[in-house]
Amino acid sequence: xxxxxxxxxxxxxxxxxxxxxxxxxxxxxxxxxxxxxxxxxxxxxxxxxxxxxxxxxxxxxxxxxxxxxxxxxxxxxxxxxxxxxxxxxxxxxxxxxxxxxxxxxxxxxxxxxxxxxxxxxxxxxxxxxxxxxxxxxxxxxxxxxxxxxxxxxxxxxxxxxxxxxxxxxxxxxxxxxxxxxxxxxxxxxxxxxxxxxxxxxxxxxxxxxxxxxxxxxxxxxxxxxxxxxxxxxxxxxxxxxxxxxxxxxxxxxxxxxxxxxxxxxxxxxxxxxxxxxxxxxxxxxxxxxxxxxxxxxxxxxxxxxxxxxxxxxxxxxxxxxxxxxxxxxxxxxxxxxxxxxxxxxxxxxxxxxxxxxxxxxxxxxxxxxxxxxxxxxxxxxxxxxxxxxxxxxxxxxxxxxxxxxxxxxxxxxxxxxxxxxxxxxxxxxxxxxxxxxxxxxxxxxxxxxxxxxxxxxxxxxxxxxxxxxxxxxxxxxxxxxxxxxxxxxxxxxxxxxxxxx
Amino acid sequence: xxxxxxxxxxxxxxxxxxxxxxxxxxxxxxxxxxxxxxxxxxxxxxxxxxxxxxxxxxxxxxxxxxxxxxxxxxxxxxxxxxxxxxxxxxxxxxxxxxxxxxxxxxxxxxxxxxxxxxxxxxxxx
Numbered sequence: 341x342x343x344x345x346x347x348x349x350x351x352x353x354x355x356x357x358x359x360x361x362x363x364x365x366x367x368x369x370x371x372x373x374x375x376x377x378x379x380x381x382x383x384x385x386x387x388x389x390x391x392x393x394x395x396x397x398x399x400x401x402x403x404x405x406x407x408x409x410x411x412x413x414x415x416x417x418x419x420x421x422x423x424x425x426x427x428x429x430x431x432x433x434x435x436x437x438x439x440x441x442x443x444x445x446x447x448x449x450x451x452x453x454x455x456x457x458x459x460x461x462x463x464x465x466x467x468x469x470x471x472x473x474x475x476x477x478x479x480x481x482x483x484x485x486x487x488x489x490x491x492x493x494x495x496x497x498x499x500x501x502x503x504x505x506x507x508x509x510x511x512x513x514x515x516x517x518x519x520x521x522x523x524x525x526x527x528x529x530x531x532x533x534x535x536x537x538x539x540x541x542x543x544x545x546x547x548x549x550x551x552x553x554x555x556x557x558x559x560x561x562x563x564x565x566x567x568x569x570x571x572x573x574x575x576x577x578x579x580x581x582x583x584x585x586x587x588x589x590x591x592x593x594x595x596x597x598x599x600x601x602x603x604x605x606x607x608x609x610x611x612x613x614x615x616x617x618x619x620x621x622x623x624x625x626x627x628x629x630x631x632x633x634x635x636x637x638x639x640x641x642x643x644x645x646x647x648x649x650x651x652x653x654x655x656x657x658x659x660x661x662x663x664x665x666x667x668x669x670x671x672x673x674x675x676x677x678x679x680x681x682x683x684x685x686x687x688x689x690x691x692x693x694x695x696x697x698x699x700x701x702x703x704x705x706x707x708x709x710x711x712x713x714x715x716x717x718x719x720x721x722x723x724x725x726x727x728x729x730x731x732x733x734x735x736x737x738x739x740x741x742x743x744x745x746x747x748x749x750x751x752x753x754x755x756x757x758x759x760x761x762x763x764x765x766x767x768x769x770x771x772x773x774x775x776x777x778x779x780x781x782x783x784x785x786x787x788x789x790x791x792x793x794x795x796x797x798x799x800x801x802x803x804x805x806x807x808x809x810x811x812x813x814x815x816x817x818x819x820x821x822x823x824x825x826x827x828x829x830x831x832x833x834x835x836x837x838x839x840x841x
Numbered sequence: 842x843x844x845x846x847x848x849x850x851x852x853x854x855x856x857x858x859x860x861x862x863x864x865x866x867x868x869x870x871x872x873x874x875x876x877x878x879x880x881x882x883x884x885x886x887x888x889x890x891x892x893x894x895x896x897x898x899x900x901x902x903x904x905x906x907x908x909x910x911x912x913x914x915x916x917x918x919x920x921x922x923x924x925x926x927x928x929x930x931x932x933x934x935x936x937x938x939x940x941x942x943x944x945x946x947x948x949x950x951x952x953x954x955x956x957x958x959x960x961x962x963x964x965x966x
Contacts, residue, residue, distance in 0.1 A: 516864060526894070
């Protein structure tokens with residue numbers, strides 16, 4: 341049974357090597373290998389999850405069997421293994437849902453390059469989830485950025501190039517700050533492994549020394565990761581990047597890439613600095629304020645859009661705001677709510693992107709709302725899926741979005757200073773969400789206007805796009821599971837966070 | 842204000858100033874090439890800071906040539922290793938940025954990012 345302990349390392353290496361392997365294969369074979377790799381890694385992570393849940397404690401994998409202060413470590417707890425399984429499921433479904441678009445929107449000779457990027461992205465996400473070494477985390481953050489940039493610009497037109505370069509610029513600012521922050525931390529503590537740094541940080545706080553450098557390092561890392569995960573004032577790159585890339589890229593970027601950075605930030609809070617020290621610092625208040633601003637401003641920008649893809653992208657800004665708001669509450673339950681929202685947003689946003697691509701297919705490829713009228717009748721499954729996603733985002737009971745909003749507000753009620761702003765922001769943001777999502781749902785179920793050319797729009801049967809149909813059905817089921825049966829997941833997150841200490 | 846500490850650690854201060862210069866260049870310049878130069882200044886400033894943290898006055902680079910294995914002889918090798926890794930990362934990122942810049946220049950014949958945005962908006966209409 342102890343062989344399972346090797347699985348996290350094997351899954352990282354497997355996805356890392358399948359990338360270069362794809363470069364010498366044809367597009368078709370690269371796709372098969374990619375699907376197989378994601379599925380195998382998902383199964384292996386599930387084994388790891390079962391193993392960790394069975395033993396009830398986390399385990400450490402020493403790279404090359406070098407012990408703690410010298411070697412590099414992989415540290416696996418329940419939450420890490422669960423995140424790996426969940427990311428694999430979402431990625432598999434995103435790839436399935438956007439299969440047809442990839443064939444048409446990417447040049448024939450560049451098909452296999454797409455899968456290199458996806459494999460490397462999976463590798464870096466897994467490494468960010470599992471690693472216990474800050475500098476390794478930085479290197480994989482950069483790999484993540486580069487492959488995400490590749491995913492944006494693989495659909496070659498001016499729009500995506502501009503989006504990619506804007507994405508790169510913002511991401512590099514973020515990783516520059518992250519690197520500087522961890523250099524500070526290294527020079528103060530003398531360690532790079534998360535658990536060793538935490539020991540030193542606790543020692544330093546107890547002695548009351550180096551308070552300012554520690555806080556500066558914390559600020560730099562928080563701001564760096566906030567920029568990379570598109571927290572409100574730094575979201576300018578996001579709508580173009582999500583709005584014009586191919587469907588699977590947009591779904592993967594919104595549901596996985598930004599979530600990887602958020603997970604790393606949570607790890608830094610818990611494992612590097614220590615959550616009680618974080619709560620005493622002012623940094624979380626800043627994150628809280630920007631989270632609240634993001635919740636409102638993201639929704640306001642989404643209302644003004646008349647492009648369905650960009651609207652969903654702006655909605656991501658609002659949802660990332662929710663996550664940072666939960667972190668900013670500064671309590672354990674707030675972090676649990678944030679992680680639940682990470683999961684629910686990942687499941688819902690990818691559903692929305694795939695469903696929106698089905699709707700635009702049925703409307704002659706147009707993304708304008710006036711051309712989308714009646715699209716819900718022309719592509720029935722996509723219409724239903726979009727409705728499920730919208731209701732989940734708005735926060736109707738039965739769907740996953742409801743549970744995270746419930747957790748946020750339950751947590752906020754017990755909070756003395758932040759109760760009122762949190763509840764008001766939640767209410768306002770829910771209303772704004774309802775405005776733009778319901779507007780879209782109503783417009784896709786309206787009888788088509790006269791200005792729509794009949795030749796452009798056509799009915800699409802479920803059989804025509806088998807990949808997308810399967811992906812949509814799976815996403816809907818995932819959403820319902822997370823909405824109706826949330827107790828075990830919340831319990832898992834709580835025990836997983838308990839292992840973080 | 843205690844100026845003596847600043848005088849003692851003036852190279853760190855220089856590294857931070859350089860980081861600031863690079864950061865603002867990457868953020869605010871309109872010209873893509875100048876942005877990339879800014880990126881490189883920013884990264885190099887971080888490496889200067891790191892290399893400085895690993896340096897101990899009067900000691901040698903950690904390469905054993907004459908059989909001396911005492912810890913007292915050599916500087917801390919870990920920051921040097923981090924700098925090397927960081928350089929690899931920043932080289933690949935710079936290459937990606939430059940190639941993107943070339944693609945945009947061939948398409949729009951300008952290096953000004955704002956101008957490219959305006960051209961794109963016009964293209965759409």
